[in-house]
Amino acid sequence: MILDNSFIHFWFRSASTVLVRYLLFASITFLLFYILFKKQLWFRKIQKKLPKFKDYKRDFGYSIVSVTIFATVSLIVFYYLKPYTNIYYNFNEYSNLYYALSWIWIFFLHDTYFYWIHRWMHRPKWYRKVHLIHHKSTNPSPWTAYAFHPFEAFLEALIAPLIAFTLPVHISSIGLFFLFQIGYNVYGHLGFELYPKGFHKTWIGKWVNTSVAHNLHHKKFHGNYGLYFLFWDRIMGTLREDYDISFEETTSRNSKP
Numbered sequence: 001m002i003l004d005n006s007f008i009h010f011w012f013r014s015a016s017t018v019l020v021r022y023l024l025f026a027s028i029t030f031l032l033f034y035i036l037f038k039k040q041l042w043f044r045k046i047q048k049k050l051p052k053f054k055d056y057k058r059d060f061g062y063s064i065v066s067v068t069i070f071a072t073v074s075l076i077v078f079y080y081l082k083p084y085t086n087i088y089y090n091f092n093e094y095s096n097l098y099y100a101l102s103w104i105w106i107f108f109l110h111d112t113y114f115y116w117i118h119r120w121m122h123r124p125k126w127y128r129k130v131h132l133i134h135h136k137s138t139n140p141s142p143w144t145a146y147a148f149h150p151f152e153a154f155l156e157a158l159i160a161p162l163i164a165f166t167l168p169v170h171i172s173s174i175g176l177f178f179l180f181q182i183g184y185n186v187y188g189h190l191g192f193e194l195y196p197k198g199f200h201k202t203w204i205g206k207w208v209n210t211s212v213a214h215n216l217h218h219k220k221f222h223g224n225y226g227l228y229f230l231f232w233d234r235i236m237g238t239l240r241e242d243y244d245i246s247f248e249e250t251t252s253r254n255s256k257p
Helices: 005-036 038-044 053-080 096-123 125-137 150-157 159-164 172-187 211-220 229-238 243-251
Strands: none
Touching: 005 038, 005 053, 005 096, 005 172, 005 243, 038 053, 038 150, 053 150, 053 243, 096 125, 096 150, 096 172, 125 150, 150 159, 159 172
């Protein structure tokens, strides 16, 4: 690999994009839920306590490391290996229907990859050496979204080549998908539930991962391994038994003090 100006430009552009997205989503949600409207929204706080400053500081530090790793993997996949990927740039190469269906494929692929990698990282050896960094936040906040051990950050970043080298996907799908990914990741670690009461019992809500579900994972350490959906958790029997009652308790609270 030759370190030329285009290489440096691409890496910094990738790192800046990931960093700005992380800071944008984490900062706005933290400002709204933890500072400006904390009192008004407290009835939707899943754990009735706030993380400590050292938790925010630790999560932010590891997130910056994760951003550099994401940018490096992006450099390899979308710069050096670009000619060999299945990414297409002309909308006319495939139909609009295919474009829409490719989104389903991307979400299914990422959710499946995340579920099984996540379960694997909960094996005792890898949990102690790697995944424990993320689980130090037993009461997660928006800053926890990218707080990974470097090796876990690398594994997380491998979704990029998985998408790029499987079914053809338009370049816009990738960019928008990663934008949605950080947004939903921040929601999952928000510490507040946004979905309405009874959502978890609806025909679609029973398959959708929620902030309550992932918060239970951080608090209890086991079960609820999914990212966007609860599909694999339900199929594999890893959905926590206390999920339904926890969701109901969180969303049934009165907003009035």
